[in-house]
Amino acid sequence: MDSLYLQAWKEGLLTARIEESRALLADCTLCPRRCGVDRLAGELGVCQTGTLAEIASYGPHFGEESVLVGEHGSGTIFFCGCSLTCLFCQNYDISHPVAGSCEAVDAARLGNIMVELQHQGCHNINLVTPSHVIPQILASLPCAIDSGLTVPLVYNCSGYEEIESLKLLEGIVDIYMPDFKFWKGESAKKYAHAADYPEKARAACIEMQRQVGDLKINEEGLAERGLMVRHLLMPHGQEQSREILRFLAESISRNCFVNIMDQYRPCGKIRDFPELQETIAPEDYQAALDMAAEFGLNRLDVKDFGMLMRNLFRT
Numbered sequence: 001m002d003s004l005y006l007q008a009w010k011e012g013l014l015t016a017r018i019e020e021s022r023a024l025l026a027d028c029t030l031c032p033r034r035c036g037v038d039r040l041a042g043e044l045g046v047c048q049t050g051t052l053a054e055i056a057s058y059g060p061h062f063g064e065e066s067v068l069v070g071e072h073g074s075g076t077i078f079f080c081g082c083s084l085t086c087l088f089c090q091n092y093d094i095s096h097p098v099a100g101s102c103e104a105v106d107a108a109r110l111g112n113i114m115v116e117l118q119h120q121g122c123h124n125i126n127l128v129t130p131s132h133v134i135p136q137i138l139a140s141l142p143c144a145i146d147s148g149l150t151v152p153l154v155y156n157c158s159g160y161e162e163i164e165s166l167k168l169l170e171g172i173v174d175i176y177m178p179d180f181k182f183w184k185g186e187s188a189k190k191y192a193h194a195a196d197y198p199e200k201a202r203a204a205c206i207e208m209q210r211q212v213g214d215l216k217i218n219e220e221g222l223a224e225r226g227l228m229v230r231h232l233l234m235p236h237g238q239e240q241s242r243e244i245l246r247f248l249a250e251s252i253s254r255n256c257f258v259n260i261m262d263q264y265r266p267c268g269k270i271r272d273f274p275e276l277q278e279t280i281a282p283e284d285y286q287a288a289l290d291m292a293a294e295f296g297l298n299r300l301d302v303k304d305f306g307m308l309m310r311n312l313f314r315t
Ligand code: SF4
Pocket: 028, 029, 030, 031, 032, 033, 034, 035, 036, 037, 044, 045, 046, 047, 048, 049, 082, 083, 131, 132, 133
């Protein structure tokens, strides 16, 4: 299956989207924060990112979902800054970077990084926290395509998305991977200053499913196209997990590919929130798996520990 962006480039769709998305930077409404700043003139909004995308690191990653990792890894590119800014962020130093800790990349450099990851054998390009740099990602693709990029593009996001921005990616992104974190607006407000997160995440999942459908996995066990949803279990979050899993089953698809993640650990700026200073108990993880089964969600990411160990000790 050819990656979608290749066809979009041939048909001229990608060129149109590059121009359309860049114009948004002048009065930025790319994400639900709708800051209205002129990023082309150097003004910064909540994401603290200007005209150029900034990256913290890139490389083959073996800790992602098994359908992305395969034998040679998922080609992750970690963008600095974030529009959601959860105070418990597990990558707090990347989402809230200090000045000078990130590399600003122009379109050619970002495209070359994608091709370098493909040359390293990565099975896909995994764009981590991409929502605030959609125009910059789109602008990098012609250079990457000219240099031979063919692997699927993965949009690995927080779920806090603006539908108009997702529409710019239609026919270009192959795999969407939002993390649905909060069902209650009061939790999203308290922990991420984003009371509208639940409604935005629900709408985003529906739009992503409309664009790419259920996840398709090839004969080698690798994801090629579709929606896969992450759900990070939160301490004391069982009730919200239940509603999120119910929503995925009833409003997205019972074939929705879901990764229920139990790796929450106390991180970031949670000193004033004792309820977040816990980890997820094995029985809470099992309860979430049981809920998924109850709602008929049976395409769950299963960690291949044999492969993980082989990858850990590879030379
Ligand atoms: S992408 Fe950044 S500047 Fe634009 S609306 Fe979102 S947070 Fe604000």
